[in-house]
Amino acid sequence: MEMGDKDKFELEKRSDNHINYHSPDSMPSDWRYSSANVANSSLGLVSTDNQMPVCRGDLVGVSSCSSASMVDSFSPGQWDHPTNSQYLGFCDISVQNNASTSNPMGIRKGGPASLRTGLDKTLDIGWNPPSSMLKGGIFLPTAPGVLPQSLSQFPEDSAFIERAASGLKSLSVVQGQKNVMNMGDSSRDTSLSVEHVAIEGSPLKNEKKSGSLVRSHDEAKQGVGGSGNESEEAEFSGGGRQDKPSKLEGNGGEQSAKSPASKKRKRNGQDADLDQAKGTQQSVEAAKDNPEVQQKGDENPTSTPIKATGKQCKLGSQASDPPKEEYIHVRARRGQATNSHSLAERVRREKISERMKFLQDLVPGCSKVTGKAVMLDEIINYVQSLQRQVEFLSMKLATVNPRLDFNTEGLLAKDILHSRAVSSSTLAFSAEVPMVYPPFNASQPGFIQASFPGMESHSDMLRRAINSQLTPMTGGFKETTQLPNAWDDELHNVVQMGYVTCAPQDSQDINGSLPPGHMKAEL
Amino acid sequence: MNPHHHSSYLNPNSLKSRFTKNFLRSLIKINKQTPFPCRPTEMFQRCHKVKTAADKSLACAVGSRRVWSRAMLCKIRNRALRRGPQKPPSVRRIIINNRTMKKGFNCLKEKMNDDQEAGIDQTSKLRKLVPGGEAMDLCNLLDEAAHYIKCLNTQVQVMRSIADFYST
Numbered sequence: 001m002e003m004g005d006k007d008k009f010e011l012e013k014r015s016d017n018h019i020n021y022h023s024p025d026s027m028p029s030d031w032r033y034s035s036a037n038v039a040n041s042s043l044g045l046v047s048t049d050n051q052m053p054v055c056r057g058d059l060v061g062v063s064s065c066s067s068a069s070m071v072d073s074f075s076p077g078q079w080d081h082p083t084n085s086q087y088l089g090f091c092d093i094s095v096q097n098n099a100s101t102s103n104p105m106g107i108r109k110g111g112p113a114s115l116r117t118g119l120d121k122t123l124d125i126g127w128n129p130p131s132s133m134l135k136g137g138i139f140l141p142t143a144p145g146v147l148p149q150s151l152s153q154f155p156e157d158s159a160f161i162e163r164a165a166s167g168l169k170s171l172s173v174v175q176g177q178k179n180v181m182n183m184g185d186s187s188r189d190t191s192l193s194v195e196h197v198a199i200e201g202s203p204l205k206n207e208k209k210s211g212s213l214v215r216s217h218d219e220a221k222q223g224v225g226g227s228g229n230e231s232e233e234a235e236f237s238g239g240g241r242q243d244k245p246s247k248l249e250g251n252g253g254e255q256s257a258k259s260p261a262s263k264k265r266k267r268n269g270q271d272a273d274l275d276q277a278k279g280t281q282q283s284v285e286a287a288k289d290n291p292e293v294q295q296k297g298d299e300n301p302t303s304t305p306i307k308a309t310g311k312q313c314k315l316g317s318q319a320s321d322p323p324k325e326e327y328i329h330v331r332a333r334r335g336q337a338t339n340s341h342s343l344a345e346r347v348r349r350e351k352i353s354e355r356m357k358f359l360q361d362l363v364p365g366c367s368k369v370t371g372k373a374v375m376l377d378e379i380i381n382y383v384q385s386l387q388r389q390v391e392f393l394s395m396k397l398a399t400v401n402p403r404l405d406f407n408t409e410g411l412l413a414k415d416i417l418h419s420r421a422v423s424s425s426t427l428a429f430s431a432e433v434p435m436v437y438p439p440f441n442a443s444q445p446g447f448i449q450a451s452f453p454g455m456e457s458h459s460d461m462l463r464r465a466i467n468s469q470l471t472p473m474t475g476g477f478k479e480t481t482q483l484p485n486a487w488d489d490e491l492h493n494v495v496q497m498g499y500v501t502c503a504p505q506d507s508q509d510i511n512g513s514l515p516p517g518h519m520k521a522e523l
Numbered sequence: 524m525n526p527h528h529h530s531s532y533l534n535p536n537s538l539k540s541r542f543t544k545n546f547l548r549s550l551i552k553i554n555k556q557t558p559f560p561c562r563p564t565e566m567f568q569r570c571h572k573v574k575t576a577a578d579k580s581l582a583c584a585v586g587s588r589r590v591w592s593r594a595m596l597c598k599i600r601n602r603a604l605r606r607g608p609q610k611p612p613s614v615r616r617i618i619i620n621n622r623t624m625k626k627g628f629n630c631l632k633e634k635m636n637d638d639q640e641a642g643i644d645q646t647s648k649l650r651k652l653v654p655g656g657e658a659m660d661l662c663n664l665l666d667e668a669a670h671y672i673k674c675l676n677t678q679v680q681v682m683r684s685i686a687d688f689y690s691t
Contacts, residue, residue, distance in 0.1 A: 355665035362672050376645035383652045386675040393682040394574035400689050
């Protein structure tokens, strides 16, 4: 049942992403908050009492108080950590205290940022302990009774807060869940699970923009992603960051705020509103967090960028599927700068490389070419050669077509064009194409002559091409071959006009290989 | 291009068929208008006419969907207006200039980046080759270039087959 709740939370989180956790959530939120309250009071970290009761109220009903709004803001995050739900509140609270002061984490909806961040953090972090507790069946809607037990566990996990703050590197909710499940039973497990839970929460939180945890999330994520092991995760989360919870909280809040902020900003926008709201708030944080986050990003090994990003993307994509807003949403990859400018640049560069690949397919003989400069050269050459061919052909047509008066011409031509038969006639010039392309620097007047010498060298190619193409054509073309015969007299005139200084050459070249029906040979 | 070939064969409304129709029509018109040229100058004029007809029919076949086709059409029309009989002032010319100017302002920054990225010479060369390429950023320029290459291929194929048909 606990798992069922967790699963539900997860699903909700994925589907909604935002604050839409209503009734089903409200329950957990209740006990979460209550636990948070208890934690607060017991830990004496933050007087969240005022907030908590309010938070208890409707998650969605933000208006009641800032804390409530905060609840909304982080509720999705909380939901991410199904296991965490209640108990993370503890950690969050502790973190929150520090964070609230130091970190102006703007949460979703307006309200006092500090409070929100604090709550967010506490709630986010609070997930860690609950895992074990949940297992133990402590997880109850009536939080107050439950809290003491959970609280009792806290002192045991002195490093809990550390981990909670730092360790919310969530690989994935699923993973975290698994971890939680496995770990939940022992107190030791709690610490581990906390970390794992934290880990789980992080991607979700990132979306939400939780404060301090985000940074730790990032690191944890990266660390976890690399290891892919629960144990490793635990270690990483535990040792990874920090030994100074307070520092963590402060830093984490800012950094996490920033990294998720950037991610969230670029993220597939689950909520345009949220994004906007976040954006304004984040901008403040972003300024501070940028350098920190970037440093972190750089520090963190990019060993498993794929893994980490894959998991993140999984969550993200799930969350963001519904609305593809007008923004272009990009997720920052691991180890890459999360500056908005650089992200946009990266998107642009990817687009350009995509188009270059497409062009590579279009331009013949460019499959082996790598690099933009060479590719562009090839493209330019090809376009120039095509344009020259058009000119040449138009010249040819200008000289060749005295007899286009017949009404049937168009029809015949169209039939011919649209049937494969026509290609046979084009074969005579197919040799020109390779000739044209390479020696395109030949001057225009000399163009025709220049093509001739080359043609012989390409005669083999031409023959091959002709043979390959003629076989399918011969079947369908009997009609067309007859037509040219009727035009012989006129054609002689045309030929004499001299168009085809090249035609005779062509025919000579291809004489041997052309089928008898090909008029060129006869000419 | 095989898939294109098949599709154009089967599809009566494909680019190829549209272009063929337009081009043949204009070729017939040219042949009717001027007698067969005897002198080289007339021949050159005729060549130029045929080439313009080919470009115009290709651009018309593509329509206004692409930047390069629009730019090509405008260029041809402006040329015709400049050379031809006195016609009312070319509103089209003005419109085109506005469009390109706007685009130019917007993507000036991107163009500078593009040049740095891909080589100044090459991008400028490509811009000159592709009609309407002056006012586009690299991303769109590559897009337009790809489509332009495709259409040029079609044009060359059709023209070649026509020439072959009429030369045999």
